[in-house]
Amino acid sequence: MKIIIKSPEQIEYMRQGGRILASIVRKLGDLSVEGVSTIFLEKEARKLMADLGVRSAFLGYEGYEFTSCYSVNDVVEHGLPSENVVLKKGDIIKIDSGIYYQGMITDHTISVIVGGETTETRRKLVECAKVALQNAIKDIKAGENLATISNKINDTADIYGFIPVRELVGHGVGVKLHEDPNISGYRGHALDIVLKEGMTLAIETMINEKGWKCKTDKDGWTIRTNDGGDAAMFEHTVVITKKGVEILTI
């Protein structure tokens, strides 16, 4: 396993790229209203990236044909944009995107409740994924263990009564979209790795309403819960520092 430590210059590029990416994802979240299709969001994402002069890190990655993933309700990740997926009030949409900036990649996901109001279970699920990410990075700094992140995500899910996904993980990011190490939200897959200054990680909290098992659709990309339960997710790209964690996608 080789974890790439980034130079101050590379981290600065990721900082600037992260800010741009966060603004793109935020805008896509604002556009996620009742009646819009996920293909509309994809068209908007391409416009935003072109206007801001950045290139998608997802487009062309292992054959992926879009700039972002749009995962609605029981779709956990890698939801393909489609004119047949039209948002309804109360839906949970996970918008996951990544860009290149000066050769460095940042990766970011938010969950949005369409229309702002939904069932109590869905509201709690989204809150759980958000709080899990906050808890995961709260007390982390160089010298702490990567396993702490997995444990904190799983602990938060336990408190809310939900289940972290096991088959998908967060990851190192920066030079490549997916670098070592794997960062699971499930404590059983926590890795014993000491965090070092300059490590850049995409920490993801993928939380399912019912069970952890997922399945892949025939399109080869869309991953959804086996049991039809909903899923929520948040993701930030962060850099480990001596004093703590700096969130780059903000």
Added chain:
Amino acid sequence: MSLNKQDKFEVDGIVTECLPGGKFRVKIVMKDQEVNIIAHISGKMRMNYIKLVPGDGVKVEMSLYDLTKGRIIYRSINR
């Protein structure tokens, strides 16, 4: 974009001892240290009657979750 969980990796090693039950003691280098692990021969190698003796160079598939065990998936051609 999430990654599908990857928990396996491959290392090169040398067979140091044959043990009963299709298992072998294999010396590998991990984090600049030589360690001995217990590895079993893979089904494909067994099916193809590929024999292993001490001194053979092999490729071992290991899991991140148990660094004491492995699965021998290849024997080097040069003996």
